[in-house]
Amino acid sequence: MNTLSYGLLSLLSKDSRTGYELMQHIQPFWPAKHSQIYPLLAQLEQKGYVEFVHVVQSDKPDKKVYSLTEAGLKALQEWIGLPTDPPVTRDEFALKIYCIGLVNKEEALKMLVERASYYKGKKERFMESFEKVKGQSEKPLEELEFHDPMFANYVLVKKAMLKVDADLHWCEWMRSKLKS
Template sequence: MNSLAYALLSMLVRKPCSGYELKQLLEVFWQAKHSQIYPLLQKLEQDGLLTYELVGQSGKPDKKIYTLTDKGLSILKEWIAQSPAVPVIRDEFLVKVYAIWLTDIATAKKLFDERMRAINEKIAYREEELRKMRDTFGDSIEDIACTHFGRYILYQRRLRQEREEIEWCKWVMNLLEKSAFS
């Protein structure tokens, strides 16, 4: 099993979900495409780690709602106890930043402006999701026994990283301004 398979099982341990919902939930820590998720869900179902129920929709194809099986839960618990692999970071923006000296100041500023705009959208989304969690669960969201505790602390982590990246981008923009006048 690969890490994405465990990530899917981790999402399903909290509540049954469709493939679309799983993609949305994964966003906080994993960028996966539908073309990766659906074949993997099929394999996990064949391996007896999850089941699904077809739910009819008017005007649309039926959707599958996936649920973790006892076997899937057991495998997930074993996996959680193991040390994690070294994280893989792939960010095209950072590769461009590494070679930014090859471009002009206006292009560099545009690159950072676009990054800050995208991050600010994520910050707004994350703050709203955290507000909803607080409204739904109150202070119990900060209790490890709450089924949404893991999601809560991951959203908090991402929010802090995104806010820090905005500060870093502003710092770089200041350097670019200084370079423009030198």
């Protein structure tokens, strides 16, 4: 049982989902390809932590909808209590910035503009998620209680927004540095 496996259980604790959907929704927290997820789901099923039903579709390919079992829920709860690994980030851009003096200012500025627009796109998508969460919640988001199923969605979008804002802020600050 690796972290990604527990991550899949975590998502399944809220909704039954297909492997494809799990792959899409786990990206913000733990990027993974379908080729990694499908074998893990088979393992989780063998362990009795998840179960699935075949759903036949006419317009789209047939699918397997997975759900969490009682044993899976138990395993998930135990994992939450275990020590948590610190987040790991690998940032190629930062490595390039380290030796940015090797290129001219114009090229450096071009790189920063590109990176800033990447973060702007990311921010827009988070803002859409935020609006989506707002739409799905009955209460105003600030009033959501700990046990509300929407609580986690709200606080995690908030987390993502704070981070992307910090990244964007740094990009803009860098751009002003390079223009002068």
